Amino acid sequence: MEHVLTALAQSLSRLPDRILVSLAQIITFVSFDLLRIRRSLMLRNIGIAFGNSKSAAEMEHIARQSVLNFVLSIFETMISIRKPIADRIEVRGGEHLRAALAEGRGVYILCFHLGNWEAMGAKVTRAFKPAYVVVKKVGGQGTNRFVERLRFKNGFYWIRRDKKGDGMRGIREVLDRGEIVGFVIDQARPGEPRLPFFGTPAKTNTSFAAIWSRRPAPVVPGYMHRTAFGEHLMEFEPALDLVSSENRSEDILKHSLLFNQVVEHAVRKYPEHYFWLHNRWK
Template sequence: MFSYYGVKLLSFLICLLPHNTAMALGAGLARMAWNFVPTKRKLLAKEQIIRCLGTSEAEAESIARASSLRFGPMLMEVLRFPVMRTRMEDYVSITGALDEVRAAVAAGRGAIFATSHSGNWELMGGAFACAGLPIVGVAKKQSAAGMDRFINEYRALVGMHITYHTGVREMFRMIDAGWIIGLISDQDPALRDGVIIDFFGQRTNAFTGAAAIARRCDVPIFPVFIHREADGHHVLTVEKGLMVEKTDDRAADIRRMTQTINTRIEEWVRRYPEEWFWLHDRWKSLRNDNEKGVL
């Protein structure tokens, strides 16, 4: 459990610093950490950027580096949750269809937030919770028990309820009770758990959770995204709600909505490419099956 108490101590110390000093420290640590990112991973990110955005090699390298360096300030913001939570509006502004979300919650319907690994998604969940929305964050269990305990404790500190991605029954119960389920929808799942859609003009295996749950529970999906401005302030955008069309072909309904969600994600990534997690091997499952001659 040393990792838990070690990070708690680090959080305590970071909370003593002025906010801008903590952000500068995070940026400096990220610049040093970039030197230790494996060359193979850097090359993967650069190749994905060129393939998706059609950039030059120099521009792709710059985007890949910026995408990685943002994790320094992101970490500092999570460590500073104890001091940020009392005045979250100083750090994050929420724009867009927030009234539509509140209306869905007031009606007891619940909803889905579909987002991506763009910007500080941990801060996004905290901002929504601090704004009074009943948010359920769906998390992947960390391999280190101490770190898993820490991050879930801090998510709860800002008002989120956390369930693991395996807790599907709990998600259904909570959405039926009027909660909003937050789902990061840009991962590369196992082929048996995904559906093939178009993403940046490429065949891509996509996570179907948002569409499948929304269809079953008959609730809206709100694409949500967060962007860090040049001064460090964040703008959280809530797009208008989407309803899954229900026909006799459940699989086709889910595929159409999954495509729509990923189109929204692609549009956002094209707008702010430096803020997406390009180091993630987004096309791994399809590439592996192509190498095996399955697809």
């Protein structure tokens, strides 16, 4: 599979941008309008998030554009085998990340599935300091090797979790070097508590808040959205004000709820760029 994906990536990288955009539009039409893959789930999620503030036509537009943007992200990532993925990214609010890094404790970037997160990781490394993310394997061995090879080429690094304790150990090492850990928090996890997300209880990833309580460092929200094919705006907000108390369990829930609110804020700004395919409200 690695060789097949490499050949496909090489072929796509030789096509003009306008052809890739047209191809992405065709794939979106087939998957969303003809095959209707996860269409009902996406519309349900958008309906929960926005309620009566969006019409049926507006919610359908958001869902269709979300699929298109996801396909475009795949294409942008694949053609990075030959073309730099982070060259055409504008940074806004970079002073917030620099101020956090200046504290010398390393930085967590609170991130989520909005925009091309592969391009975001690459740009953070190039513009600030090396960026790492705790990730699971992507597909089978061949697919995962292909993805890892592209990430390494782009400067988007990862923390391996081959055995228990690897994740926390890797996070400490990165932060102790004064570098950056990106933590993706917007996927449901089994056994997690249900906390308000767009006003409706959703299984919420509390592991980031738990990790922060063991190794504190500034937490800077960061996200991006596409302005054109291969062009993006990456935004950072001021570091969050996280306060610890003597009750660690309550702190974890309180901070996790705050993280949910950060995601809500960004998704409301750029709903067409959010990955609505996750079933957050299982």
